[in-house]
Amino acid sequence: MNMPPGTRKVLQAIWKSKKPNSKAEIVRATGFSLATVTEHVETLVRSNLIIEEEMGNSTGGRRPRLLAFNHEAGYIIGIDLESTHVQVGITDLNCSVVSSKASDIDVAAGPAAVLEHIREMIYSLLDESNIEISRIKGIGMGVPGPVEYSTGLPASLPIMPGWDRYPILQFLSQHFDCACYVDNNVYTRALGERTVEGVSGTDNLIFLKIGNGIGAGIICNGQIYRGSTECAGDVGHINIGQDLLCYCGNRGCLETIAGGRAIVRRAEEIARNGQSEILAKIMATKGELSLEDFNRAVRESDPSAVELIRECGFQIGNVIAGLINFFNPSLVCIGGRVSEVGDVLLASIRQAIYHRSLPLSTRNLIIQPSLLGEKGGIIGAAVLTVDKIIEDSLKKTKEGIFSF
């Protein structure tokens, strides 16, 4: 038997608040009576899904107890797949990372080989962390593109040919006896950012990932927003009116100017033209540049590199400004490998937004770098997993307790 809706609603309220709750707080969050809340809380405590904590301060009389989500009731595995690398992490049920591994991958090896590699990473991580596999309650995986969420099939990963409709979810479910979920990694990262302490009240946010591709994860009314054919947020191909051919076949897509690959290509041009001493030197040694080389040149205040990243920030900010006018979010969060270049990019994005967005829509707007940083993909995948396990699949055992 699945967990009854009322009990689940109480558990969700405690999990989503990300802090210990008094019964009065749960009453407010659920709209249930105190008697009903007490009944559900007893079930959840018996099931070891929530634990009672003594409150620090008493106002006299019997000390009220706070109810906290038992983040030690199990572990989650979060996987963040990108076109050139993958991160795998183990988190507790609060989605704090316990241990993690990263690895470069060769997309050309195809999905079967990459997934096998991920499976080995998971096993070695469990081994090193001394965590029994039976304690893993769920696995969440983010992939760099649209996913048909109900089946876990990638719908279209233009930067990863061969992955189209590959049964990732089936692979995970075959090898791991727990709840498994696959989603677009910008969606999971947006969810992760929202869940971070301090922004959990943010109901409408845009997480913008600037990597080789540029994509947005949208949280709308507190939920991941997927759109009608589950490809919302694909902002990398919005037209910025420049005459540059994109791999999608169109001209002037944002990615052709401000995506990681475009930046590297343009940095190499700068190096070849002798406009940057630093870049020319690296180029002479390695014969090519990486995004990290470029980011280093920016951090070392190379004028041509700074000029280039400012132009990218301006173009990105101009596009986001339009999306802000349309969507009116309260938070825009900037992440991805290109954003690791630092404050120069963020400042020029902000400048373009404040120049082009309507004053009413930026009145309370916060524009900030990703708070989760490079582990954001693991954390986001773990948040999705805990959310979904609580929503879908808490089962009652013979002993009358519920478990993950």
Next chain:
Amino acid sequence: MNMPPGTRKVLQAIWKSKKPNSKAEIVRATGFSLATVTEHVETLVRSNLIIEEEMGNSTGGRRPRLLAFNHEAGYIIGIDLESTHVQVGITDLNCSVVSSKASDIDVAAGPAAVLEHIREMIYSLLDESNIEISRIKGIGMGVPGPVEYSTGLPASLPIMPGWDRYPILQFLSQHFDCACYVDNNVYTRALGERTVEGVSGTDNLIFLKIGNGIGAGIICNGQIYRGSTECAGDVGHINIGQDLLCYCGNRGCLETIAGGRAIVRRAEEIARNGQSEILAKIMATKGELSLEDFNRAVRESDPSAVELIRECGFQIGNVIAGLINFFNPSLVCIGGRVSEVGDVLLASIRQAIYHRSLPLSTRNLIIQPSLLGEKGGIIGAAVLTVDKIIEDSLKKTKEGIFSF
């Protein structure tokens, strides 16, 4: 006492389905048991809010009865205010227009005079229609710009100076003893379009109004989406990269090229330059052009006028294409006075969208003209009103029945 949540949920299910329902359908829509549905239905029938209809076909045995929203239980007044004109209509509770009036207004006269004029229009409409004022259950008013929904105060109507934070809701409530609501008229129109038979399953849609200003109403997961500071959908000031000064102080806003005022200004230029015989002739007679004059020239296939409207459609379509990539709606609905020019505009908007949007996001996308046409503003305001009355304010009388 307000209507209990369960009874309200049953009433909402019937109202939102826009058709007579069997009890089985209500069970499916609400998740309630048959016994619970039967109990709520009895209350609603006793209150005369829903009526029982005999079903056409019987499968043998006792004929099941269908339950329909009693659209004759009262009337709604819908008001659609624009910067230069206003429409007022009386609708039944299904939001079908019973009678309506339109009038040009002089914005410069200020909100007090305009609202007084609207009040007189309402009284004369009631009089001509022989409808007692006591039968009016609610009034909804759409205004051309952002509204602080909870207070009904317009937040910023740049095209209607003097209306900033004017207490419209207070005016209506003082003069009419029924539930009153004020909202941005693109939001109410989007809601109206969604409610039309045939698209009521559309959960994510963009209604684009192309009038003097250009604005979007967004329906997200079946609800009006307002955004964090209640100004979502303000797309008229998205940058299209042209060097034309807008009244907002920026350059290159979509409205400066494709809004009604911009089109008239450009049509007058065409007339002065002798590029269009038709336009030059009207200009010579009247000394100026109206949007209707321009639309007539397009309908009469004047090449320069057609070229101009095609360019507007291309610019509008290019902006919408970006919003489709971001929001991935299933329906884009085009309305407003500029759209009355007809198929040329719609065709060029479609062309730009299919050129610039990603294939996955246009796979099931419908792009269509407003189905409600010029009465859309009245209908949308009425739909908002019935929605909100059911949500907020059904009260129990001494006799134990609920009423609007």
